[in-house]
Amino acid sequence: MIVNIYTIFMVSLGCLFFIAGTLGLLRFPDVFCRLHALTKSDNLGLGLITLGLLPQVDSVSMAIKILLIWALLLLTSATSCHLVARHERRRQLSEQAEGLHNNPHSEGGNEP
Amino acid sequence: MFSFISTLLLAGFWFLLAEGDLASLLVGIVFIPLSVFVSVKLSEKANTARSGARLQFIKIPKFVGFFLYQSIKGGKDTALRAFSLNMQLQPEFVHYPIKHIPAGLPMNLFMNVVSLLPGSVGVIREPNSVLVHVLAVTDQTLNEIYACELIVSELFGLDVSAPKRNSITKKAT
Numbered sequence: 123m124i125v126n127i128y129t130i131f132m133v134s135l136g137c138l139f140f141i142a143g144t145l146g147l148l149r150f151p152d153v154f155c156r157l158h159a160l161t162k163s164d165n166l167g168l169g170l171i172t173l174g175l176l177p178q179v180d181s182v183s184m185a186i187k188i189l190l191i192w193a194l195l196l197l198t199s200a201t202s203c204h205l206v207a208r209h210e211r212r213r214q215l216s217e218q219a220e221g222l223h224n225n226p227h228s229e230g231g232n233e234p
Numbered sequence: 235m236f237s238f239i240s241t242l243l244l245a246g247f248w249f250l251l252a253e254g255d256l257a258s259l260l261v262g263i264v265f266i267p268l269s270v271f272v273s274v275k276l277s278e279k280a281n282t283a284r285s286g287a288r289l290q291f292i293k294i295p296k297f298v299g300f301f302l303y304q305s306i307k308g309g310k311d312t313a314l315r316a317f318s319l320n321m322q323l324q325p326e327f328v329h330y331p332i333k334h335i336p337a338g339l340p341m342n343l344f345m346n347v348v349s350l351l352p353g354s355v356g357v358i359r360e361p362n363s364v365l366v367h368v369l370a371v372t373d374q375t376l377n378e379i380y381a382c383e384l385i386v387s388e389l390f391g392l393d394v395s396a397p398k399r400n401s402i403t404k405k406a407t
Contacts, residue, residue: 142316143316145316154357155369158355161349165309166306200349211365
């Protein structure tokens with residue numbers, strides 16, 4: 123009974139953090155801010171759900187499996203966050219460089 | 235030797251995830267060798283960048299404690315911002331000069347852990363610094379990134395008493 127209440131509490135709290143992550147994804151202004159919401163809130167949500175589910179397993183191998191899934195997801199989330207952020211930053215820089223490159227043309231007027 | 239250990243480990247992972255089901259080997263026969271190949275290729279690359287950093291197993295509990303504490307703090311901070319009406323965002327890029335960590339595994343770990351600190355995401359690695367995106371710049375944010383660097387250095391047994399290369403942290407564009 124107490125174990126079930128603990129599971130319900132932890133999983134609900136985890137879901138709340140997932141909702142916060144999704145809300146951040148929708149509300150935050152740019153790619154980088156959205157990554158903040160996705161990496162941090164979702165990682166914590168996943169951790170809480172994992173901790174909530176652990177007392178419900180019936181074998182040690184299942185518990186190790188759940189912990190392994192948590193670890194793998196942490197790793198993929200951190201790596202993909204870094205990749206998306208790096209790609210976006212490079213895109214911004216190349217856009218800025220293009221803007222600088224095109225500016226002299228726009229100042230000099232259109233085709234002669 | 236490395237490929238033998240990683241084959242054993244990855245095959246073990248596979249059976250753990252597939253709960254020992256032999257029929258799963260129909261798929262595993264393709265993916266286990268593929269992941270061994272990727273891990274060997276990536277480790278070759280990491281070996282060239284290695285600079286005497288070795289994992290200190292005794293420091294792992296301290297690192298896990300720091301990691302969990304920062305995860306909770308970071309998750310709570312972002313969730314509160316997402317739910318609040320006024321999100322109080324002042325997003326900015328910050329150049330954080332690396333003081334102790336060499337390239338390779340320690341640097342990769344540092345970049346990933348920085349993304350878990352409240353309000354900061356590691357964006358791109360530069361020769362002597364990392365570009366970090368922060369939701370709102372405070373002195374505390376920079377101190378936390380430094381604390382993170384210290385913890386990762388400790389985990390790899392790096393010398394942190396070396397003079398700081400450059401302690402100025404400046405804003406990017």
